[in-house]
Amino acid sequence: MKLDMLVGDRFRERPADCVIDSHALMVRGGYIKYVANGIYSSYPVLRRVTRKIEQIIREEMDAIDGQEVLFPVAMPAALWRESGRYTSVGRELARFGDRNGNDMLLGMTHEEAAVHLTREYGQTYAKYPFMVYQIQTKFRDELRPRGGLIRTREFTMKDAYSFHTTKEDLDAYYMRCYGAYERIFTRVGIPQAIAVTSDSGMMGGSASYEFILLSSVGEDTVVTCGNCEYRANMEAAECVVRNAPGAGDTQVKKVHTPGTKTIDEVCAYLGLPVTQSCKAVIYQKNATDAYVVVFLRGDMEVNETKLGNFLGEEFRPAILEDNEPAGAIPAASASAGAVPAASASAGAVPAASASAGATPAASASADAVPGGMLTAGFIGPYRLFTPGLTVLIDRSLKDAVNLCCGANEKDFHYIGVSMERDCGDVQYLDLAKAAEGGVCPRCGAPSLRVSRGVEVGHIFQLGDKYTKSMGMSFMDEHGNLRHPVMGCYGIGVGRLAAAVCEARHDEYGPVWPVSIAPWHTHLCCVRANDDRIKTFADDIYAQLLAEHIEVIYDDRAVSAGVMFSDADLIGAPYRVIVSPRNVDSGCCEIVSRDKTVNIKVNAAETASALKAMLRASD
Secondary structure (H helix, E strand, C coil), rough: EHHCCCCCCCCCCCCCCCCHHHHHHHHCCCCCEEEECCEECHHHHHHHHHHHHHHHHHHHHHHHHEEEECCCCCCEHHHHHHCHHHCCCCCCCCCCEECCCEEECCCCCCCCHHHHHHHHCEEEHHCCCCCEEEEEEEECCCCCCCCCCCCCEEEEEEEEEECCCCCHHHHCCCCCCCHHHHHHHHHHCCCCCCCECCCCCHCCCEHHHHHHHEEECCCCCEEEECCCCCCEEEECCCCECCCCCCCCCCCEEEEEEECCHHHHHHHHHCCCCHEEEEEEEEEEECCCCCCCEEEECCCCCECHHHHHHHHHHCECCCCCCEEEEHHEEEEEHHHCCCCCCHHHCEEEECCCCCCCCCCCHHHHHCCHHHHHEEEEECCCCCCCCCCCCCEEEEECCCCCCEEEEECCCCCCCEEEEEEEEHHHCCEECCCCCCCCCCCCCCCCCCEEEEEEEEEEEEEEEEECCHHHHHCCCCCCCCEECCCCCCEEEEHHHHHHHHHHHHEEEEECCCCCCCCCCCEEEEEEEECCHHHHHHHHHHEEEEEECCCCCEEEECCCCCCCCHHHHHHHCCCEEEEECHHHHHHHEEEEEEEEECCCEEEEEEEEHHHHHHHHHHHHCC
């Protein structure tokens, strides 16, 4: 192809609104054009890259017995009502009504469509196992799309769904897909992508792995161990805390701490390390506005994914109204939907139940919360008496002694609190985020590392979540009706292209691997307005085409600087330069995009030399 025919312009200046490099380079290089927030059009250069990624994915999915299908983008709401997700999924799901008044939606994922497609087919055990996959446009109304193709609202995705008669068969196939994913990421040029344990989120199910490309621009937080192979997404990473032993006979004392609401302010005022404090983080359940208080060590943060999994419902950070006196939370408003003392599940600490870690009403002293009020900034687990409040205690407080914590009264804190001695038979939950230098839950070494990363793939074991709710069943060999179990396997194609660009670029442009480069060779005719040079370059172009080498040919009458700048932005692995000096010696100059190769070859041998280099690079 001739470069002067290529749709899409290239620019030298970095766009001001492009924060990350891959976004800037794809805009500058004529890969994408902004349409709306999180929505882009793809120019021909990007389509050549993504088509090659798609072909690699197809080859690897076919190799593990996948069969390509195509699901609809728009689906009736009735399909998602069968699974229960039409109402359980939030505003990310784009819902609309058609002209006949039917509720419709745009597919953000296609589990329901996969079950709908195959439930009549899979009525007997003899049809199992099988896997279907598609490469399809999806729409997810992300709250904060960013980074060009790293996080978009409209995107192309490969999603695959496998169906099995037993959990054991699913387990075996799940690992086959795991291996296929490793091969895909190696083939597209990012073998450094790692698999981490993750949370299943709205997909549901049990086992879940994310494939992450470690990068400072990523939105995912990854926890790894420097001493063993432990790897997990922050959402799923177990938090292990070892509290240092201390004197356990220190008496509890209430102290005046005026105007100190934050942990840092309190600890500075009392002259204590933050690790010797207990803080309260307050939430409200969306459905009932009931309050939930999470107690954890002062230096730790709540992992809201873990909290959501425990509560089993949506919640939000509590925001106090301006007319509430001194930031007080009326406990009566928490009664509706809160965990009552008699029915609290494991780990919940109902304020009226001493066995769960709080002071019972009968023994509450004058220090107890007057009138059942909680004062924001001064909430603590000791002598907390607020009926109907859901109280959860993180295991970072296990074995903690001599703590400072809120006294449940404005401008007062307790010191000398020991959890087991003073708060009863506490049931601890893992609700905190893992931290840099924390204890590895696998090997026990204090060697956790926290990094950023881009999710490039995700695989789930869904179990019978969808087949059961949607009435898909099969007759087993004994004549019994059973629900098949499912696996789900996704890769975002555009995001993968952006991730490769992010991992493989320099200040001038992408450095595409041969496997997904838009063209393998960029032929530059320097001084194209010289007929002698132009004829020489045309002959090389014809030679490359005859040998079926993918080539983009730049024969524009522009300066060498402009020509080479555009070649850098297109990022072909090899560049063939035809210049007056080279023509005089009857040769071409071949330069690799990564600057590791710079040779001159006889003009007649250009194609054969390039083919050898491409084979070696593939």
